[in-house]
Amino acid sequence: MHRVAVLLLAPVVGFDATIAPTLFGTAAGGDGEPLYEVTTCAVEPGPVASTNGFAIVPTAGPEALDTADTVVIPGTRYPPARTGRGVEDAVAAAFARIRPGARVVSICTGAFVLAAVGRLDGRTVTTHWKYADTLRELYPAVRVDENVLFVDDGDVLTSAGLAAGIDLCLHIIRCDHGVQVATAVARHCVVPPWREGGQAQFIDRQVPAGDHAATAATRAWALAHLTEELTVHTLAEHAHMSLRTFNRRFRAETGEAPGSWIRQRRIDRARELLESRDIPVDEVARLSGLGTGGNLRHHLRRGMGMSPSSYRKVYQGA
Template structure:
């Protein structure tokens, strides 16, 4: 039987720790036989603290890593950001016990462990979007993709944040035993077997603070008129600059062209309308200045990888559990 070993490190996040046993432990063959054995270990077999107000007792120590067919490392409180590019000797020694052919999986910021161990060098990987920039600076040899929910690079797999660990475990289950088994487990766990889009739709992109100089006042003026047609000459006229000067100053201050920025703001406004109103897709497109529903679908797919309807289903507040 395929053995999944879950390594609980000090400060482990309880929710993510439970994902592998819940997904793999629920998987059975058609005759009801379990497909995986899931065990949890700590580095020394002693209880571990969690990020919550309780500790966990485990039944296995680091020796369990030697028998792992799949090793899963959930996230944990991993100390100061500037110290995450090295591994404590005890953890480094423990990882060295993993067999060469074993599959290694990280959930959320546990990707720092894999990167610090050199397991992600020259590989594609992901981590929580909020840590992606720091992660890339710490580990420049890793090909970080912050837009996806998980990355499967064969032997080494990484998931983004929290629930993306569920997505990745279901993906592994699907890869090992097919869609029928994965879908059955998803139904039993009351989770979707596959989520549309990627991590991009969950990334917060706060608007930059507007200063009193340069093109700032014109940006504020444009934000109040997103539903209206606004052309580059109008923006330049409002800023009392020539089109050429305005375009140059705008790119220097914002890092993109005025029309690229305007489209970005319109898509953000459309996202807010999808989250907070019941307006039709066509009406949302009109209110955001994107013209038609088809245009909104195209821009939203490019920005976050999902359709307006799927985005609204994910983020629109509803009493889904009410009867």
């Protein structure tokens, strides 16, 4: 059982504090058995105050960090980290308990805490766009990118504010157990199963006047026609837009160019088929719109570092 410890530091952002327990606690295998054991913990006994008018009673103390495979730091206004004064001795001692090799995750302003204890030095990270400049100024050894939803840097993962924490947790579940498990969690939580980590945190623009000006319907149509030739021209025609307008609106709404978005959706479909069906690799490539087994192998090796057969062995039946 993969152990997840959620370390609450007052005043914790209430929404952020619930993300990891909800998503990891929902993840289940094909037999319905939970895939993660989630524990909320604090450095001192008693309720942990939140920024939202309520307090949270953790279920454990810092000892939960001793055996954690993943440690999550939700957003917090913990004063020492937010003002560049480091951390208190009790917090430093808690981080010292995290075993080597454990995965460390921050949601939103939890990145300030990781930066304060030196976990982010020399790394590229993200946080809520509103606080990115402050993080950059207080911790110059950290490279801050406020233009993405989350950053996966191997053993250290950081997310932007609030709902981006959901995206990061789904990404982790997807990496651990595959597309089917992550999609089931997303469906339970009634959230999109996938938003690219590189997608912009927010788009500063006027809201389109009506649905006719958006690309959502065309994206939905494309997902149902992945096996067909989906050129940008085809997509623009479906959306009843000029190529220039379609490209501009598509990138504004998704953070990606149409071609790369289609390619990633085809890879997602291929991964889903590899997890759920025992069919030849060439057939997986055809049904996902990737065309040939060689093309599927190329994209899977580049994105996942493994062949289709290895991916199937790792994730099928997860």
